[in-house]
Amino acid sequence: MPKICILDARTLGEDVDLSALREFGEVVVYDTTAPEKVVERIKDCEIIITNKVVLDRSNLPYAPQVKLICVAATGTNNIDLDYARSKSITVTNVAGYSTHSVVQHTFAMLFYLLESPAYYDSYVKSGQYGESEIFTHLGRPFWELYGKTWGIIGLGTIGRAVAGVARQFGCQVIYYSTSGENRNPDYTRADLEELLQMADVLSIHAPLNERTLNLLHYERLQLMKPHAILLNLGRGGIVNEADLARILEEGVIGGAALDVLEREPIDSKNPLLKIKEPNRLFITPHIAWASREARNTLVREIANNIEGFLKGMPRNTVK
Numbered sequence: 079m080p081k082i083c084i085l086d087a088r089t090l091g092e093d094v095d096l097s098a099l100r101e102f103g104e105v106v107v108y109d110t111t112a113p114e115k116v117v118e119r120i121k122d123c124e125i126i127i128t129n130k131v132v133l134d135r136s137n138l139p140y141a142p143q144v145k146l147i148c149v150a151a152t153g154t155n156n157i158d159l160d161y162a163r164s165k166s167i168t169v170t171n172v173a174g175y176s177t178h179s180v181v182q183h184t185f186a187m188l189f190y191l192l193e194s195p196a197y198y199d200s201y202v203k204s205g206q207y208g209e210s211e212i213f214t215h216l217g218r219p220f221w222e223l224y225g226k227t228w229g230i231i232g233l234g235t236i237g238r239a240v241a242g243v244a245r246q247f248g249c250q251v252i253y254y255s256t257s258g259e260n261r262n263p264d265y266t267r268a269d270l271e272e273l274l275q276m277a278d279v280l281s282i283h284a285p286l287n288e289r290t291l292n293l294l295h296y297e298r299l300q301l302m303k304p305h306a307i308l309l310n311l312g313r314g315g316i317v318n319e320a321d322l323a324r325i326l327e328e329g330v331i332g333g334a335a336l337d338v339l340e341r342e343p344i345d346s347k348n349p350l351l352k353i354k355e356p357n358r359l360f361i362t363p364h365i366a367w368a369s370r371e372a373r374n375t376l377v378r379e380i381a382n383n384i385e386g387f388l389k390g391m392p393r394n395t396v397k
Contacts, residue, residue, distance in 0.1 A: 079103040080124035080145075082384075085111040085131040090150060094373045098381040099127075102388060120144065125387075127380060134158035138165070146170070146387050148380050153285065154396050169396040170383040174235055175375040176367035181239045183366035184281055184311055187335035190360050191307050194218035197357065221278075221305065224248035229268070229277030231293070232284025232312055233260050240281055241265055252276060256284045256293070274301040279309065286313035296321035305332040311366050314339040323349035326358055335360040 080103040087096070088109040099105050103125070111119055111131050120126050120141040126133065129150040135158055138144065147157060149171040162169050189195070197218050201207055207215060228244040230237045233253040241251045241264075252266045254273045261267060268276065270293075280302065284290050294308075295318045302308070308331060310317050319340055325331055336350075342364055344351070353359055379394070386393040 080388075081106070081122055081143075082125040082127065083119055083123045084108060084127040084150075085116070085119060086129050086150075089129040090377065091368070091370075091373050093370060094377055096377060098378060099384070102381070102384050117141075125384060128156065130156055132156045135161050138162070138167070146384065148383050149396070150376060150380060152176075155286075157396075159396060168387055168392055170380075170387070170392065170394045171396050172376055172379040172383070172394060175379055176369070176372040177236050177239050179369035179372040180236050180283070180311055180366045181243060182369070183337060183362070184240050184309060185243065187309055187311075187337065187360055187362070188279060188281075188307060191333040191335055191358070192223075193220045194357070223279070226250070226278035227252060227276050229253065229273040229280040230265075231270075231273070231280070231282045231290075231316075232256055233262055233265065234283060236311075237281075237283040238262070240283060244279070249279070256287075256290050270298070271301060274298055275303075277306060278303060279307050281309040282312040282316055284312040284316060286315045290316045292316075292318050294318060294322075296324060299325045300330055302331045304330070307332050308334040310334070310336045310338055312338060314342065320349050323353055326353050326355070333358040333360070335362075337362045337366040338364055 082099060082103045083106045085108055087107045096107065108119060116131060116137040117140045120137065122143065123141060124143050125146045125148065126144055127148045127150055133147060133156065138161055144167055147162065147167060147169045149157060149169065152171055152173045154169060154171050157169055159169060201215055201217065224247060226249050228249040228251050230241055230251065230253040233241065233255065237253065244251050252268045252273055253262065254268055254270050274280065293316050299321060322334055326334060350359060350361065383394050
């Protein structure tokens, strides 16, 4: 039976059942693994499961028995794929497991900014509403999605799912293809500048690569409408955070919500933490993917990847 280690099980959550993985061998579970601990923990393993722990030429040579690396995510930028190929190490990932979760969180973030539920809840519970002379309170006006334009950067699986929901709210959906190759007849394709100028809501669902790094900087963010809301659920680094902080301070756009950041966990010196009107910015700690259902699906798919590999029929292999 192969020895299997999970290097950062804490990223999967304590409420997720890992028992399916124990069917394939001896499983050693580590909540987290610091870089200096990686070699010691993988040296005798044949199968390694990692979410964000980096596996590359600094540690993999010390694990001569490893045959399979299972990435507990879709992105594989933490794995040295060239080295893995040179040593005939199979690398698998899991795609599509979090689509519903990310779509749901996209709209949760939007409505947090658009309708200010925290503000209105506080208004009622503080006693101010009880002292009001009228039945309502319009301290934070909001606008309707119906008839507005929803712009999407990255019309992949998640982007298309968001587009479908936005359309149900009565939005016109336009999109920008970061690769230049996506041509979807269901929605209107626009160039980036046009999309920024037209969108009332702009959501990002793209990967971070050489085409998307620093895609939205100060000059481009200035093109957006004064009431527009920016949502980044793609990757940190697509939006220049210093420039976004400046844009929010200057009141150029209505607000922004981020689930991803250039550095995670967030740097204590990040300028986004110091803007003067924090109610116009909403940040969550990279949790859009992490519904209970999505995390359980992720573990099941990892188990399926291991089973396929052991049967000589590998699936979800990263080339």
